Amino acid sequence: MDMSVTFGDDSVAAAAAEAARKLAEEGVPRALADGDATLWGGEAESEAAIRLGWLSLPITSRELLPEIGKLVERVRAESLEHVVLAGMGGSSLAPEVICASADVPLTVLDTTDPGQVRRALADRLDRTVVVVSSKSGSTVETDSHRRIYEKAFRDAGIDPADRIVVVTDPGSPLEQSAIEAGYTVILADPNVGGRYSALTAFGLVPSALAGADVTRLLDDAAQAREQLGADDEPGLLLGTAIGSAAASGRDKLLLDDSLSDINGLPDWIEQLIAESTGKQGRGVLPVAGSEPNEAGDELVAGIDTEGDIEVHAPLGAQFLIWEYATAVAGRLLGINPFDQPNVAESKENTTRILGEAGDGPLPTGTPALVDGPVEVYGDLPPHAKDLSDVLTAVLQDIPDRGYLAILAYLDREAAFDVPVPPEASFETITDIWAAHDPASLQGLLAIRTDRPVTFGWGPRYLHSTGQYHKGGPQNGVFLQITGAVTDDLDVPGKPYTLGRLQLAQALGDLDALRQRGRPAVRLHLTDREAGVRHLLAAAREV
Incomplete structure (x- = not known):
């Protein structure tokens, strides 16, 4: 079984080797493999003591x-x-x-x-x-x-x-x-x-x-487990590479699985690393689904693919390697990789919003601008006259070393419902789907900035990158997308529908971001299908 971490960047390899050497001198690799809960400091010890079962x-x-x-x-x-x-x-x-x-x-x-x-x-x-x-x-x-x-x-x-x-x-x-x-x-x-x-x-x-x-x-994970504790174990090398790179300023981790037989691992890694490291104003931002910009703060991790770091292993082993690496990176960054101190805020805001609204409308506010089927909420520059201007302003707001997060509270499978010609080629079908998929906005905006652009489906991301958004560095800009619900669904035994809960979750997270001074704009699609098309068209004009 091919199971290794190799390097396509000599400087990353050298920094990782030096960090691994120091950790080995401190006995960290063996201690971590044995489940030592003291490795992340006294404040983290009680949490770590009940969170290390993944090792076995x-x-x-x-x-x-x-x-x-x-x-x-x-x-x-x-x-x-x-x-x-x-x-x-x-x-x-x-x-x-x-x-x-x-x-x-x-x-x-x-x-x-x-x-x-x-x-x-x-x-x-x-x-x-x-x-x-x-x-x-x-x-x-x-x-x-x-x-x-x-x-x-x-x-x-x-x-x-x-x-x-x-x-x-x-x-x-x-x-x-x-x-x-x-x-x-x-x-x-x-x-x-x-x-x-x-x-x-x-x-x-x-x-x-x-x-x-x-x-x-x-079975594959067990083979990875046999190597835990060794000074050249893949998880140790990966963790020291990520941790030392982040400490030197390369804290945007771009995940590339384009040549891998494993499908979708970056989405899992995204949660693991963002939620584990994004706290106390620091952390590593994982970026899935976006091309590198060769910016100074980027680090490319290839999954069975070329990159600054290259991780080769079957899926079961990948799980354990990345988990071990995250724990190692947490020690290097001086954070507790097992807690999520800011996740509850958006949940509490959602509960408060639903409770205060009762049977009445949710507190959506008044749109600052309306462009066709898209309402825009938030602080906009005076020159913003249409949706393209809004998107341009959002991109310009991204600070040096910052990022843009697109957060879509929509149906992530709706694009696949769009009718396609019966004789259409696979490429044509893919193009039709992409033209109706909110996730296409990530690529359209990514090519218009040299800053990382992430995309998350709400409320899914609240259990993933949401911790990093609120606990990580103060350099994120947020573009939230919500949509009108025409066919709602009751939640039996609860005083809300799914659509009402979905909107309350979006508003609750928006409150949490704005309370921290994070720039955030909400786009509300009054007609979802038309709104997505209009939004993607506006992005092409930026």
Whole structure:
């Protein structure tokens, strides 16, 4: 098995080697492999002490395989072929990568967009099994999905207990309610944080149900584990490269998987590194889906691809290598890589906004500018007369060493609903989809600036880069996109709909950013399809 970290930049290699040498002299590699919770200082010790279980998962998670195997056999015997995963952040990102790389279908619900949830509900409900994954057991998005599917199953004459599988931590509120409801419950290791949970039940259960070979995943991870503690171990080299580069100013980590057989790993790495390092005004900003600008603060990490750092390994090993590297980088940066001190703020703001609004309208404010199907909210320069002017101003606001984050609270699959000619080539179909996809805005704006541009789907990013946005360096500029909801979806037992929750989440995060003085503009699409087309057209005119 090819498992290595190599370097395409001699200066990065030299700095990493020197940092690795110093850590080896301090006994850090072996201590980390053995789970020493004191490595990140006294303030972090109590948190680290209950967050290092990921080091042994390639071995301990094998205990789950018989239980998972029986569950898979039952689901297959009942001809349940549509696997839906309701989970956020660490509960969804790893299974999505595992299944995409194994080329097996998995429907991931990490959204509060009613259109996206309705699409999943309409797909083979009679042959659907739903995995409800939540470490805390109280994640509002996942709780909403569970409630919606429970009602849908009952309305269809299906017992939810036959179709819902719950993955959670021991003792969580979800465990008790799931047992009372008669659901199948599989417990994860409580000593593993969400973003380090790829090889726990959170990663393995939905992936196995979808058809991925999770035993091989653990086998590959086990081979990586055998090297932990060595002075030239891949995770140590990767971590010292990232940490030393960031300390010297190269703190924008561009992730390139263009030549890899692994699909989507940058999205998982994005959460791991952003949420682990983005705090106390420092951190490493991972950038997925964007081309390098050869700027002085960039570091390119290639996954089976050329870069300043090159990581070669199968997926199971990649998980462990990047986790170990993140822990190492955290020590070099002087931060606790296991907490997320600012994540709760947007959640609390959402709850407050919903509570204060009651049955009335949410506090969206008055648009500063309206350009066709797009309303613009925020402080704009006097010369901004249309959407192209707004986008130009946003790009000009990015400071030196800063970045732009595009945050879209929309249906990330809506572009695929656009009709295509029956005889169209794959290239033509791809072009049609791209012309209706909000994510295309990342590329359109990235070529108009030498600063990194990131893209996140809301509220998914709140469980990922959201920590970095608020806890990291004060150099981000934020462009949030929301959209009108024409076909909303009730959340049974709650006083809000999905669409109302989605907008409240957007407004809550916007409040958290603005309270910190982060420049932020919100674009609201009064007609989603027309709004996306208009927005992309405006970006081309910048």
